[in-house]
Amino acid sequence: xxxxxxxxxxxxxxxLEAVLADAGAVDAYWFLGxxxxxxxxxxxxxxxxxxxxxxxxVLGNHxxxxxxxxxxxxxxxxxxxxxxxxxxxxxxxDMAFLAExxxxxxxxNITLVHGSPRAPVTEYILxxxxxxxxxxxxxxxxxxxxxxxxxVRWQEEADGSIHRYAARAGETVALTPRAVFNVGSVGxxxxxxxxxxxxxxxxxxxxxxxxxxxxxxxxxxxxxDALGLSPINARRLSAGR
Numbered sequence: 001x002x003x004x005x006x007x008x009x010x011x012x013x014x015x016l017e018a019v020l021a022d023a024g025a026v027d028a029y030w031f032l033g034x035x036x037x038x039x040x041x042x043x044x045x046x047x048x049x050x051x052x053x054x055x056x057x058v059l060g061n062h063x064x065x066x067x068x069x070x071x072x073x074x075x076x077x078x079x080x081x082x083x084x085x086x087x088x089x090x091x092x093x094d095m096a097f098l099a100e101x102x103x104x105x106x107x108x109n110i111t112l113v114h115g116s117p118r119a120p121v122t123e124y125i126l127x128x129x130x131x132x133x134x135x136x137x138x139x140x141x142x143x144x145x146x147x148x149x150x151x152v153r154w155q156e157e158a159d160g161s162i163h164r165y166a167a168r169a170g171e172t173v174a175l176t177p178r179a180v181f182n183v184g185s186v187g188x189x190x191x192x193x194x195x196x197x198x199x200x201x202x203x204x205x206x207x208x209x210x211x212x213x214x215x216x217x218x219x220x221x222x223x224x225d226a227l228g229l230s231p232i233n234a235r236r237l238s239a240g241r
Contacts, residue, residue, distance in 0.1 A: 005183050006198040007032035007146025011039030012187030015196040016048060018215035019186050032146040033060025033114030038233045039187050040223040042086045046094045057101040060114040061121050067099055078230045111140045115147045124148050128162035131180045141177035150191045151184030169212040181208055194240035
């Protein structure tokens with residue numbers, strides 16, 4: 001079974017559509033949180049993901065904030081303003097859809113979570129130490145995460161140490177116990193590559209393939225500017241930072 005794994009759409013419909021088109025036909029979708037926040041298309045992104053067949057979702061921190069499940073003080077001032085704006089754009093049905101997502105999900109030997117098994121919605125796995133603690137907390141050999149907007153693999157080596165492996169677009173990696181795979185961000189990459197990031201996971205071969213695809217960044221920036229959204233978050237799309 002081929003699964004499209006993606007995260008951190010952040011209300012960027014143009015990037016989301018580019019990913020879905022680039023991935024082509026798949027058997028299922030695993031979404032790792034933050035469907036809304038930052039971007040200009042929150043309701044449209046909810047509708048698009050809602051329409052996907054066989055989709056499994058987990059809750060992201062921006063999703064939780066829009067739902068009122070996290071204090072706004074957790075976010076910077078720009079993000080706070082966008083969370084409040086996003087609430088105004090969503091219907092009761094949209095909010096109900098966001099609220100249906102659990103904090104984590106488990107499939108066979110894989111934990112799906114936005115941040116980390118220790119703190120599913122909020123923790124950033126940015127160090128080997130954090131990855132090691134995440135694997136200790138998880139009841140599975142593998143964790144698929146998002147949240148940092150930076151695709152990377154944290155691999156437990158034979159001696160028990162954790163090594164960081166950079167993600168390379170087009171590279172296929174066999175799942176070897178134990179590891180954390182960060183899929184990166186569809187709608188707001190922060191690894192210096194403005195292309196939308198996602199991955200394909202093959203449950204038959206147990207292989208993960210990193211993918212990147214370009215999208216019309218300028219069109220998204222124009223929509224953000226027209227709506228009076230954050231100029232900082234609009235401009236950063238061009239650099240992937």
